[in-house]
Amino acid sequence: MNIVIAGGGIAGPALGVALAKAGLGSTILEARPEGAAGGAFLNLAPNGINALAAIGLGDVVERAGGVPLTGIRFRNAAGREVGHLDGRDEVARFGARNHLVRRDRLHQVLEDAARAAGVEVRRGAEVASIEDHGDGVRVGLADGTTVDADVLLGADGVHSAVRRLAFPDAPRPAYTGILNAGAWTPIDLPDTPEQQLVFGRRAFFGYVVHRGVAYWFSNVARRDDPTAGDRSAVDPSTWLPHIRELHAEDPEPVPAILAAATDVAGVWPVYDVAGLPTWRRGRIGLLGDAAHATSPNAGQGASLALEDAVVLAACLRDVPDPAAALRAFESLRKDRAEKIVELSRRLGRSKVPSRLGAWFRDRTLPFFLRAGAAETVEKYGYRVDFDAPVAGAPVAAGGAGR
Numbered sequence: 287m288n289i290v291i292a293g294g295g296i297a298g299p300a301l302g303v304a305l306a307k308a309g310l311g312s313t314i315l316e317a318r319p320e321g322a323a324g325g326a327f328l329n330l331a332p333n334g335i336n337a338l339a340a341i342g343l344g345d346v347v348e349r350a351g352g353v354p355l356t357g358i359r360f361r362n363a364a365g366r367e368v369g370h371l372d373g374r375d376e377v378a379r380f381g382a383r384n385h386l387v388r389r390d391r392l393h394q395v396l397e398d399a400a401r402a403a404g405v406e407v408r409r410g411a412e413v414a415s416i417e418d419h420g421d422g423v424r425v426g427l428a429d430g431t432t433v434d435a436d437v438l439l440g441a442d443g444v445h446s447a448v449r450r451l452a453f454p455d456a457p458r459p460a461y462t463g464i465l466n467a468g469a470w471t472p473i474d475l476p477d478t479p480e481q482q483l484v485f486g487r488r489a490f491f492g493y494v495v496h497r498g499v500a501y502w503f504s505n506v507a508r509r510d511d512p513t514a515g516d517r518s519a520v521d522p523s524t525w526l527p528h529i530r531e532l533h534a535e536d537p538e539p540v541p542a543i544l545a546a547a548t549d550v551a552g553v554w555p556v557y558d559v560a561g562l563p564t565w566r567r568g569r570i571g572l573l574g575d576a577a578h579a580t581s582p583n584a585g586q587g588a589s590l591a592l593e594d595a596v597v598l599a600a601c602l603r604d605v606p607d608p609a610a611a612l613r614a615f616e617s618l619r620k621d622r623a624e625k626i627v628e629l630s631r632r633l634g635r636s637k638v639p640s641r642l643g644a645w646f647r648d649r650t651l652p653f654f655l656r657a658g659a660a661e662t663v664e665k666y667g668y669r670v671d672f673d674a675p676v677a678g679a680p681v682a683a684g685g686a687g688r
């Protein structure tokens with residue numbers, strides 16, 4: 287079976303490795319040219335790290351220089367602690383702990399692992415058109431060349447070309463009202479083993495200090511998507527002064543980190559995608575953000591993408607007909623992924639500041655954190671089992687993922 291994966295971000299290379307473990311070859315078409323990396327850093331959760339371990343990639347986080355995190359501390363704009371999530375027991379409870387990982391390093395380690403597993407990774411290969419012949423798919427690239435596939439899997443992210451081309455009626459990505467900017471900045475501050483989150487006066491700020499580097503992000507509420515269709519319209523170089531001003535009255539070390547920063551790695555309008563009616567059409571399927579893009583508030587998008595990769599490879603291994611394999615995959619994954627998209631959307635609302643909202647949040651956050659314990663177990667405690675056989679489609683929950 288000639289399997290073509292559009293997108294070599296997070297889901298794509300993990301899927302390539304998992305398929306190779308299943309004895310299936312694949313080709314990844316990645317739009318970014320050789321040497322181009324994207325993004326700042328992200329949180330990989332225990333469920334994502336366990337998904338990597340299920341396909342023999344348990345050392346990826348370490349190889350990518352991941353920073354272990356032992357919890358989250360929340361402070362308000364006056365600097366008062368308003369909530370705490372203790373994550374010290376995550377390894378005992380979930381088999382792994384949350385890590386902060388630089389995105390460029392994660393991409394590189396995953397891509398290297400895919401190439402080492404025999405996956406062909408083509409950089410500068412941007413999917414621009416799709417022709418589905420029923421017994422195969424012809425993929426047209428932006429450079430005018432074509433690639434033929436028995437199965438085409440769209441792992442090409444929130445603005446997926448595969449989704450747009452093969453599922454023209456699918457909902458479009460919706461702007462969540464938040465712009466995310468971030469970077470890593472050398473600074474002389476003690477390590478913070480926990481993630482620090484600050485509900486600032488005018489914007490939300492998060493940081494971790496590790497070995498003299500502050501990994502920070504700022505979430506700025508903005509009603510209209512400034513890029514309005516042109517995603518290159520946000521110029522990071524003009525944003526640092528603006529972010530400094532927004533956080534000027536927030537508690538230290540927020541202003542100190544921003545004073546030390548010399549640039550911003552990027553400014554990203556945050557989108558998510560409402561539940562798609564389906565993730566498959568014949569021999570074309572979607573996974574990761576292409577199927578269920580989530581805002582970053584729950585810190586789960588990358589981990590869900592990794593879970594998808596493992597479960598989809600198991601389905602293609604065990605269900606002989608590709609269309610039936612994609613149906614099995616969707617039945618195993620859709621409910622879980624869409625529930626987390628919704629959870630993340632809900633969490634995002636508390637980041638948009640208002641005086642009354644802040645008063646209420648400071649008093650109720652500890653209660654919500656306690657009440658959210660069950661959600662934490664649902665997120666982090668989920669285990670994909672690559673070795674368990676997938677039954678024929680449709681598959682009852684409990685097969686490749688549980």
Ligand SMILES: Cc1cc2nc3c(=O)[nH]c(=O)nc-3n(C[C@H](O)[C@H](O)[C@H](O)COP(=O)(O)OP(=O)(O)OC[C@H]3O[C@@H](n4cnc5c(N)ncnc54)[C@H](O)[C@@H]3O)c2cc1C
Pocket residue numbers: 292293294295296297298315316317318327328329330331411412413414441442443444445446447448466554555556557573574575576579580581582585586587588589590591
């Ligand atoms: C600001 C921000 C912060 C985030 N923080 C977190 C976090 O802390 N934790 C977390 O779990 N998630 C986080 N997320 C979400 C996370 O980034 C995604 O859920 C995750 O990257 C999804 O992986 P993916 O492989 O599906 O898509 P991506 O990682 O987006 O990969 C898609 C790949 O497809 C390529 N591509 C796109 N179009 C084409 C095309 N036409 N042809 C070929 N290739 C193409 C892209 O270049 C890219 O390499 C964050 C998202 C944002 C925007």
